[in-house]
Amino acid sequence: MIKGKKGLSFILAILMVAALTACGNSSQGKESEEKDKDIAIGQISWAENIAVTNMWKVILEDKGYNVKFNYLNMGSTMTALESGDLDVSLEVWLPVQDANYLEEYQDTVNFSDETWFDEAKVGLVVPTYLEGINSVEDLNEHKELFNSKIVGFDPGAGTMEVTEQLIKDYDLDFELVPSSEAAMLAEIKKAVNEKEPIVAPLWSPHWVFSKYDLKFLEDPQNTFGGVEKIHHATRQGFEEDYPEVSKWFKNWKMNNQQISELIDYVESSEEPADGAEKWVEENQDLIDEWVN
Known part of the structure; x- marks a missing residue:
């Protein structure tokens, strides 16, 4: 048995250490739980x-x-x-x-x-008012109309890489110009408002199809694939x-x-x-x- 003031102090010290340890474990447990969330x-x-x-x-x-x-x-x-x-x-x-x-x-x-x-669907799109252009195979014949440019979006996106492959597959005399989705959509908006030609890779679902009359070009070689x-x-x-x-x-x-x-x-x-x-x-x- 521990007697006297020294004994009491020793007991209090042990209790304080135990309490602090418990608080520390509780705090660590709470921190771990929050981190796991x-x-x-x-x-x-x-x-x-x-x-x-x-x-x-x-x-x-x-x-x-x-x-x-x-x-x-x-x-x-x-x-x-x-x-x-x-x-x-x-x-x-x-x-x-x-x-x-x-x-x-x-x-x-x-x-x-x-x-x-x-x-989901992916492909090249043009405005519907370009009535004579309905397939990727039609693009070379009208390359001057588009200044031989496909307006793209984020470099590194899978669809951009597939579009580069499409250019090779169809031997298109076109350059894919990367930008961002916002920049690409701004160019589509400008072209449609001015009834100008534009071709760009797009995908559905996307809100742009409810705002502008656009059509997917046929892809006979199925480079873009079917349903995604x-x-x-x-x-x-x-x-x-x-x-x-x-x-x-x-x-x-x-x-x-x-x-x-x-x-x-x-x-x-x-x-x-x-x-x-x-x-x-x-x-x-x-x-x-x-x-x-």
């Missing part, structure tokens, strides 16, 4: 990508997760998934558009077998770290009407998150199918 999602400046990333931010934060966006291009997205600096990419187009990324990263990044959109399906990809270990969220992503499915409406809500809002939140509120039954 953090999810980094890659966002690319494409209309549908901005829409779905903001939609999932709303859904996940409502479930108690902390979502942050990493603003990247497609190549950087794959590199960040491989290194583990990024948790999720919500948009991988297969079997054609992003096939190069699948081939390069299939051993170091998890590409989902599940798809969230099954009606959109998958998601995650870093290795994500499913083990976030089994619940991983299950939700696999349950996620949208049709053309749903994604088009979501894009419209996001595009027409001052803040993309506001439009996404409004859409989620109005489509809670659909969301519940994914997350329950």
Whole structure:
């Protein structure tokens, strides 16, 4: 038995150490728990990508997760998934558009077998008022009309690389000019308003088709492929770290009407998150199918 003031002081010291240790463990546990709620999602400046990333931010934060966006291009997205600096990419187009990324990263990044959109289409488009141009094979004959230029968007995007392959396949005397999606859409807007010719690679779903009369050019060699399906990809270990969220992503499915409406809500809002939140509120039954 410990007696006297020294004994009492010793006991108090032990109790204080125990209390501090308990607080430290509690604090570390809380910090670990909060860290485990953090999810980094890659966002690319494409209309549908901005829409779905903001939609999932709303859904996940409502479930108690902390979502942050990493603003990247497609190549950087794959590199960040491989290194583990990024948790999720919500948009991988297969079997054609992003096939190069699948081939390069299939051993170091998890590409989902599940798809969230099954009606995607990619190709070169022109305004419908260009009545005599309906196929990629018509372009060389009218190259002066387009100044031998295909107006492109983000360099490194899968569709841009497929477009370069298309130029070779059809022996087109055209140059693909990279820019950004916003710059490409601005050129389409200007051309359509002035009834001028323009040709650009585009994809559906996209809000631009509801605003301007555009048509896909026939692709007899099928360089762009037929129907594309959109998958998601995650870093290795994500499913083990976030089994619940991983299950939700696999349950996620949208049709053309749903994604088009979501894009419209996001595009027409001052803040993309506001439009996404409004859409989620109005489509809670659909969301519940994914997350329950």
